[in-house]
Amino acid sequence: MHDGELIRLSGVHFGYTGRPELFGGIDLCLHAGDRLGLVGANGSGKTTLLRILVGLEHLQDGSVQAFGQTMRSSRDYDGLRRRVGYLFQDSQDQLFCPTVSEDIAFGPLNLGKSQADVMRTVEDTLERLTLSGLADRISYELSGGEKRLVALATALAMQPDVLLLDEPTSGLDPRSRRDLAKHLAGIRPAQIIASHDMEFVRDTCDRVVVLDGGRIVRDGPTDAVLGDEHLMVQCGLEVPPSLAVEQTRGPHGAGQVPRTRDGESDVDARP
Amino acid sequence: MTPTEPLPHTSRVIRRLDPRARILATFMWSMAIAVIGDVRVLAVGLCVAGVVLVATGLEPRPLWRRLALINLFIALLWLFLPWSVPGEPVARIGGVSITTEGLLLALRLSLRCNAIVWVCLALLGTCRLADVVWGLQALRTPNKLVLLLFFCVSYIQVIREEYQRMAAAIELRAFKPRVALSTYRTYANLVGLLLVRSHDRATRVHEAMVCRAFDGRLRVLREGRLRGRDLAVAGGLTGAALILLVWACMTAN
Numbered sequence: 001m002h003d004g005e006l007i008r009l010s011g012v013h014f015g016y017t018g019r020p021e022l023f024g025g026i027d028l029c030l031h032a033g034d035r036l037g038l039v040g041a042n043g044s045g046k047t048t049l050l051r052i053l054v055g056l057e058h059l060q061d062g063s064v065q066a067f068g069q070t071m072r073s074s075r076d077y078d079g080l081r082r083r084v085g086y087l088f089q090d091s092q093d094q095l096f097c098p099t100v101s102e103d104i105a106f107g108p109l110n111l112g113k114s115q116a117d118v119m120r121t122v123e124d125t126l127e128r129l130t131l132s133g134l135a136d137r138i139s140y141e142l143s144g145g146e147k148r149l150v151a152l153a154t155a156l157a158m159q160p161d162v163l164l165l166d167e168p169t170s171g172l173d174p175r176s177r178r179d180l181a182k183h184l185a186g187i188r189p190a191q192i193i194a195s196h197d198m199e200f201v202r203d204t205c206d207r208v209v210v211l212d213g214g215r216i217v218r219d220g221p222t223d224a225v226l227g228d229e230h231l232m233v234q235c236g237l238e239v240p241p242s243l244a245v246e247q248t249r250g251p252h253g254a255g256q257v258p259r260t261r262d263g264e265s266d267v268d269a270r271p
Numbered sequence: 272m273t274p275t276e277p278l279p280h281t282s283r284v285i286r287r288l289d290p291r292a293r294i295l296a297t298f299m300w301s302m303a304i305a306v307i308g309d310v311r312v313l314a315v316g317l318c319v320a321g322v323v324l325v326a327t328g329l330e331p332r333p334l335w336r337r338l339a340l341i342n343l344f345i346a347l348l349w350l351f352l353p354w355s356v357p358g359e360p361v362a363r364i365g366g367v368s369i370t371t372e373g374l375l376l377a378l379r380l381s382l383r384c385n386a387i388v389w390v391c392l393a394l395l396g397t398c399r400l401a402d403v404v405w406g407l408q409a410l411r412t413p414n415k416l417v418l419l420l421f422f423c424v425s426y427i428q429v430i431r432e433e434y435q436r437m438a439a440a441i442e443l444r445a446f447k448p449r450v451a452l453s454t455y456r457t458y459a460n461l462v463g464l465l466l467v468r469s470h471d472r473a474t475r476v477h478e479a480m481v482c483r484a485f486d487g488r489l490r491v492l493r494e495g496r497l498r499g500r501d502l503a504v505a506g507g508l509t510g511a512a513l514i515l516l517v518w519a520c521m522t523a524n
Contacts, residue, residue: 054482056478056481056482078484078486081481081482081483081484082484084482085482086479086482088475088478088479090475093472093475093476093478093479094479096425096476096479096480097401097425098276098399098400098401098425099399099401101492102401102491102492105491105492106480106483106485106490107483107484109490109491109492110483110484110485110486110490111484115492115493115494118492119492122492138276140428140429140432154483155483158483158484
C-alpha cells in the first residue's frame with residue numbers, strides 16, 4: 001500500500017451462491033480524507049462492495065488491504081471493524097439497545113473503554129450531531145431522520161478512520177438530508193457513500209466511482225463523472241439536476257446555480 | 272408502552288434499588304413459591320406479593336393490562352383442569368364431573384403464578400432492561416442466558432411491529448377472515464413470513480453488532496454499589512420466602 005492509502009481492494013471477484021458473478025475483478029483505493037461516492041443502478045453491487053470491505057461477505061478471489069494489512073482471517077476483520085464505521089441502509093438494524101445513549105455506548109464499551117470515557121464519548125457525539133435532547137429516548141420511537149443521525153452517532157462514537165454509508169438519505173425529508181450532509185461535511189474520517197441520490201453524492205463527495213456490470217466503469221472527480229450524461233444513461237443513472245442546469249447554462253453564466261457552503265443547491269433545478 | 276420500558280411507578284425505594292438485589296430477591300421468592308404446594312401458604316404468599324406490588328406504587332392501567340394478559344392463561348386452566356383431573360366429584364355440569372382435586376390444582380396454580388408474577392412485575396418490571404442485563408452479569412449468570420434474555424425482550428416489540436405491518440398490508444387488500452382454506456393459507460403465509468423476516472432482521476442486527484466490535488459479551492453503561500437498603504429488601508423478601516417454605520414443610524408433615 002502507498003502512503004495515505006487506507007483501504008485497497010485488488011482484483012475482487014464475488015458472486016452470491018447460485019447467481020451469476022457480481023464482481024469480476026474490482027480494484028478500488030481509498031485515501032485518507034477521501035469522500036468517495038459509490039453510484040450504480042439497482043443490483044450493481046454497491047451494498048455488497050461495502051459489506052466486502054468490512055468482511056460481512058467473503059471474497060472468492062482478490063484481496064482487501066486495510067491500514068497496511070492484508071485481510072486474511074476473521075480476526076483481521078475484527079481489527080478492521082474497530083477502525084471502520086458502517087452506517088447500514090436501514091437504521092433500525094443498527095439501533096437495538098433500549099435507549100439512544102445505550103446504543104451509542106455499545107461500540108465504545110466493546111472497544112474496552114472505561115465507563116467514564118464512554119459517558120464522555122456519548123455526550124460528545126450527541127452534542128456534535130446536535131442530538132443531546134435524545135439521549136434517554138427509546139431508539140425505535142425516533143423519527144426517520146433522528147434514527148439516521150443516531151445510527152451515524154453509533155458509528156462515529158467508535159472514532160473510526162473510515163466511514164461507510166449505505167444509502168444514507170433513503171427515507172429522509174429534504175431538511176434531514178441537508179442536516180446529514182452538513183454533519184458529514186464536518187467530520188474527519190474518510191468516507192465511502194453508496195447512494196442513488198446523485199444530488200447528495202454531489203453535495204458530499206469529491207470523487208465518484210461508478211459500478212456497472214460487475215466492474216468499475218469510471219473513477220474520477222465528482223462533477224466530471226456525474227456530468228457525463230452518456231455514461232450516466234448507459235449505467236441506468238441520471239445526471240444530478242443541479243449539475244444538468246449548470247451544464248445547460250454554463251458554469252460562469254448568468255444562470256449559474258448558487259450553492260450553499262456545504263454544497264447544497266439552493267434553487268429548484270426543474271426545467 | 273413496550274416490553275423494554277420499565278413500568279411507571281412512584282416508589283423512590285424501588286427506583287434506587289440495585290438490579291442485583293432485585294434479581295436475587297425475585298429469584299429466591301420464585302423458587303420458594305414454585306415448590307410450595309399448600310394452598311393456605313400460597314394464599315399468604317399472594318398477600319405478601321400484593322403488599323410488595325402495592326408498595327411499588329405501579330400505575331394501575333399498564334399493571335392491570337399485564338395482569339389481565341397473564342390471568343387469561345390462568346382462566347384456561349380453570350376451564351380444563353376441574354373436569355380433566357381425576358378425583359372426588361363435587362358437582363356435575365352437562366354430564367361432566369367437576370373434581371375437588373381439579374379445582375384445588377387450578378387454585379394452586381393460580382395462586383402460585385400470581386404470587387410469582389406480582390413480585391416479578393414489582394421488582395423486575397420496574398427495572399430497565401440494560402440494568403437487568405448488568406445485574407445478571409454482575410451475578411455471574413452464564414453469558415448465553417443473558418444474551419437470550421436481552422434479545423427475547425428486545426425482539427418482542429420488533430416482531431410485533433413486523434406482524435402489524437404485514438397484517439395491515441393484508442387488510443388493505445380487502446382480506447376478511449372466514450372459515451375457509453384461503454384464510455388459513457393466508458395466516459400460515461403470514462406466520463411463515465414473520466419467521467423469515469424475523470430471522471433476516473436478526474441476521475442484520477447481528478452484523479450491525481459485529482461491525483461495532485461485538486465479541487459475544489454484552490456490555491452496558493452502568494456502575495453500581497450494593498447499599499444497606501438493597502440488602503434489606505433482598506433479605507426481607509428472601510426471609511419471607513423461607514418462612515413460607517418452612518411453614519409449607521411443617522404442614523406437609
